[in-house]
Amino acid sequence: MNRLYHVPLSPFCRKVRLVLAEKKIEVELVEERYWEQDPDFLRRNPAGKVPVLRMGGRTMAESQAICEYLEETVPEPPLLPRKPESRYEVRRLCAWFDDKxxxxxxxxxxxxxxxxxxxxxGYPESRNVKAGAKAIKYHLDYMHWLLEQRRWLAGDMMTLADFAAAAHISALDYISDVDWHRSANVKDWYAKIKSRPAFRNLLADQVPGFKPSVQYADLDF
Amino acid sequence: MNRLYHVPLSPFCRKVRLVLAEKKIEVELVEERYWEQDPDFLRRNPAGKVPVLRMGGRTMAESQAICEYLEETVPEPPLLPRKPESRYEVRRLCAWFDDKxxxxxxxxxxxxxxxxxxxxxGYPESRNVKAGAKAIKYHLDYMHWLLEQRRWLAGDMMTLADFAAAAHISALDYISDVDWHRSANVKDWYAKIKSRPAFRNLLADQVPGFKPSVQYADLDF
Incomplete structure (x- = not known):
C-alpha cells in the first residue's frame, strides 16, 4: 500500500494529496510529527520535512518533485498542459505559491x-500576523487578475498550479484567514476546485485544538 | 537578442546562466538591482526577483520553471535523464539546494x-554567519556521500542538479566560504564542472567591493 507521511494543514502535503486523489492513486495517510525529528523518519527523508511519499518501493520527498513524478508516471488526468510555454506558466505559478x-x-x-x-x-507574533493579513490581500488581487483572463490560474485547464494555490488557500481557510468577499472570481474558482471529489479528504481534516472555520467544509460558502 | 536580468552572485541566476551556456543559447546579461524595485523591472516580473529571462518575445521568471522550459525547448545536451525515477532524483536535489x-x-x-x-x-550578524559555517559542513558531507555512489550528484549523467549545486557552491567560493579540504570527492566533482566552457562566464564575475578568493577562477585549485 502506498503511504503518505504528512501533517493535515501543511500546504505542501495538501498539494500532493490533491494530485494523488485526482489521479485516483490510493494512499494511506500517516501523520508525521516531523518537528520531533524521529530517527526513523529522518532515515526516510534526510531533509526532515513532510510530505514523504512511499510508493512502489520508493521513498520520495519534495512536493514539486513528487508531483512531477506522479504526472510522468500516472498521466491521467493530465495536470500539466502539453505546450512548453503553458507548462512554464504552471511551474512559475507553483513556485509563486510555494515560495512567495x-x-x-x-x-x-x-x-x-x-x-x-x-x-x-511559543506564541504568535502580532507583527508577523499583521504582515500576513496585509500580504494575502495583494495575493488574492493577483489571483483575481489572473482569473479575469483565464478559466483556471494558469490557463484553460485545471493544473498543478490550481492545486498549489488551493493547498495554501484551503489551509488558511481552515483558520478563517481568507476574506471571501474580496473577489468573486477567486471565490468561484475555489468553489469549483473545492467541490471536486479529490478535495473531500482535505475537508474532513480536524486538527486537535483548532476548530475549522464554519465555511471550511461547506461547498456553498 | 535574448536577455537575462541577473545579479552576479545570485545562485538562482547562476543556475540559469549555466543551463543557457551549456545549451549554447546566447544571451545578453543585464545587471538588475532588483532590491531597488524599479517599476519597469516589476512590470517584467511581479515577483520582483531575479533571474528574469527575456527570450523569443516571452518574459520568464522563477529559475526552476525557466530551466524546465529550456530543457523542453532546447533538448540538447539533455540536463534531465529519461526515466521518471531519475528525473525525480534530479528535481529533488534541485529543491534540496535551492530550498534547504x-x-x-x-x-x-x-x-x-x-x-x-x-x-x-546593515552588517552581517555573527550568529547567522556561524550557523551557515556549521551547516555547510553537513551539506558538503551529504554531497560527499552522494558522490561516493554516483559520478554526478543525481546519477551517471551531469544534470540540472549539478548546476543547482554548483551555482550555490561557486557563489560561496567567491567569498572563500567553501572548505576544499573537507572532501576529495566534492572537490573532484567541482573541478569537473568548473572546467566546462559553460562555467567560464561565471568565473569572470567581479563584484565591486568584494575581491574573489584566490582559487575562485583557478581551475587547479
Whole structure:
C-alpha cells in the first residue's frame, strides 16, 4: 500500500494529496510529527520535512518533485498542459505559491497561529500576523487578475498550479484567514476546485485544538 | 537578442546562466538591482526577483520553471535523464539546494556578508554567519556521500542538479566560504564542472567591493 507521511494543514502535503486523489492513486495517510525529528523518519527523508511519499518501493520527498513524478508516471488526468510555454506558466505559478505566497502569507498566518502552538515554539507574533493579513490581500488581487483572463490560474485547464494555490488557500481557510468577499472570481474558482471529489479528504481534516472555520467544509460558502 | 536580468552572485541566476551556456543559447546579461524595485523591472516580473529571462518575445521568471522550459525547448545536451525515477532524483536535489541549502547556508553566509552590504541593509550578524559555517559542513558531507555512489550528484549523467549545486557552491567560493579540504570527492566533482566552457562566464564575475578568493577562477585549485 502506498503511504503518505504528512501533517493535515501543511500546504505542501495538501498539494500532493490533491494530485494523488485526482489521479485516483490510493494512499494511506500517516501523520508525521516531523518537528520531533524521529530517527526513523529522518532515515526516510534526510531533509526532515513532510510530505514523504512511499510508493512502489520508493521513498520520495519534495512536493514539486513528487508531483512531477506522479504526472510522468500516472498521466491521467493530465495536470500539466502539453505546450512548453503553458507548462512554464504552471511551474512559475507553483513556485509563486510555494515560495512567495508561502513566505509572505502562509508562514505569517498559519505557522504563527497553528504550527507554533503544535510544535510548542511559543506564541504568535502580532507583527508577523499583521504582515500576513496585509500580504494575502495583494495575493488574492493577483489571483483575481489572473482569473479575469483565464478559466483556471494558469490557463484553460485545471493544473498543478490550481492545486498549489488551493493547498495554501484551503489551509488558511481552515483558520478563517481568507476574506471571501474580496473577489468573486477567486471565490468561484475555489468553489469549483473545492467541490471536486479529490478535495473531500482535505475537508474532513480536524486538527486537535483548532476548530475549522464554519465555511471550511461547506461547498456553498 | 535574448536577455537575462541577473545579479552576479545570485545562485538562482547562476543556475540559469549555466543551463543557457551549456545549451549554447546566447544571451545578453543585464545587471538588475532588483532590491531597488524599479517599476519597469516589476512590470517584467511581479515577483520582483531575479533571474528574469527575456527570450523569443516571452518574459520568464522563477529559475526552476525557466530551466524546465529550456530543457523542453532546447533538448540538447539533455540536463534531465529519461526515466521518471531519475528525473525525480534530479528535481529533488534541485529543491534540496535551492530550498534547504539556500536557507541554511547561502542566506547565512553570502547574503549576510555580501547582499546586506550591497543593498545597504546593515552588517552581517555573527550568529547567522556561524550557523551557515556549521551547516555547510553537513551539506558538503551529504554531497560527499552522494558522490561516493554516483559520478554526478543525481546519477551517471551531469544534470540540472549539478548546476543547482554548483551555482550555490561557486557563489560561496567567491567569498572563500567553501572548505576544499573537507572532501576529495566534492572537490573532484567541482573541478569537473568548473572546467566546462559553460562555467567560464561565471568565473569572470567581479563584484565591486568584494575581491574573489584566490582559487575562485583557478581551475587547479
Amino acid at each position: 505566497f508561502h513566505q509572505e502569507v502562509t508562514t505569517k498566518l498559519l505557522y504563527e497561529r497553528v504550527n507554533k502552538k503544535i510544535t510548542k515554539e | 541549502f539556500h536557507q541554511e547556508v547561502t542566506t547565512k553566509l553570502l547574503y549576510e556578508r555580501v547582499n546586506k552590504k550591497i543593498t545597504k541593509e
